[in-house]
Amino acid sequence: MNPLDPWYLENVVCPIDRTELHFDDQCLVSEYGRRYPVVDGLPVLLVSDEKQTIGLAHASIECAQRQSEGESCQLYVESLGISEQEKEELVRLSQDNTIALDPVVMMLIGATCGNAYKQLIGNRSLSQYPIPIISLNPSKQGSRLLDIGCSWGRWSIAAAKKGFSVVGIDPSLGAIMAARRITKELNLDVKYLVADGRFPPFRDQQFELVYSYSVLQHFAKGDVRRTLAEIGRVLVPGGIAKVQMATKWGFRSIQQQARRGFREPKDFEVRYWTISELKSTFAELIGETHVAADCYFGLGWQWSDFRYMTRKHRLVLIASEVLRRLSDVIPAMRMAADSVFCIAVR
DSSP, rough: OOOOOOHHHHHHHHHOOBBBBEEOSSSEETTTTOOOEEHHHHHHHOTTTOOOSSTTHEEEHHHHHHTTOOOTTTTGGSOOOOOOOHHHHHHHHOOTTTTTOOOHHHHHHSSTTTTTTTTGGOOOTTSSSOOOOOOOOOSSTEEEEEEOOOTTTTHHHHHHTTTTTEEEESOOHHHHHHHHHHHHHHHOOOOOOOOTTSSOOOTTTTTTEEEEEESGGEEEEEEEHHHHHHHHHEEEEEEEEEEEEBBBTTTTHHHHHHHHOOOOOTOOOOOOHHHHHHHHHHHHHTEEEEEEESSSSSSSSOOGGGGSSHHHHHHHHHHHHHHHHHHHHHOOOOOOSEEEEEEEEE
């Protein structure tokens, strides 16, 4: 087992009782005896007796337990949320010394930007990671930013490049391991944890910013409220939360809701909110909130991803970006955005 970075003992607490943790060479242990496995120097701080927001969290817990018992899980493929066929392809990619990117990212990339990256899954010709431009700037060098649901680290890396001191959490052990490998490859310093946004293992008022993209939109609304309350807890006074959410009346959102018969969503399906509902919920649980358009005609479109798109997707991305910029001048246009940022000040 790799040694545990002292940073974790100095900055991480039990996600349930919030007491300090000590390391017994196998697990992190709270003052009340709660135990959390450490896999290759990486803490797995998921709350096993709570209902998980996504099924792969159970696989992460099981992988971590097996690893602590001495069984190797290799790439932790069970915790990646990919199909059996994709798992087989991942194993093949991991044995190919000619590829430039981490094989886990090559399989997870299809969920990076809505459905716009599906054609890139397993693409051996990719030579660079699709790192976006994060529209945040640190108030000072090293401002602390928590990235909730960071997956393989796309937004965490973007924030670290801007000068933030970044902590990324995600319930997927395999994705977090990939994020750690990639960050090291890019010579950046980001701390990663396997953890749940509803139970962030941090002390009160520990971060200047909290960021989350394409995560809370999948949570049941009760879990969103729970997560937002925790975001408010870990933010310093005056700290900012910037969270992407899906809206109910966007062009593509209406189509997607109609496709599933306007029934109640289940499992990890997207939940759609009205903008007024978002503003009131964020304001209640964090603080004063305003909403900005993120994109139109789908979820996840980022202008910085233009070069990775097909010709068809580039046309959609251009249209989305034009509308997004117009929405800064004509605020009423935000009502038709499919994806928005909720920006709340604690």
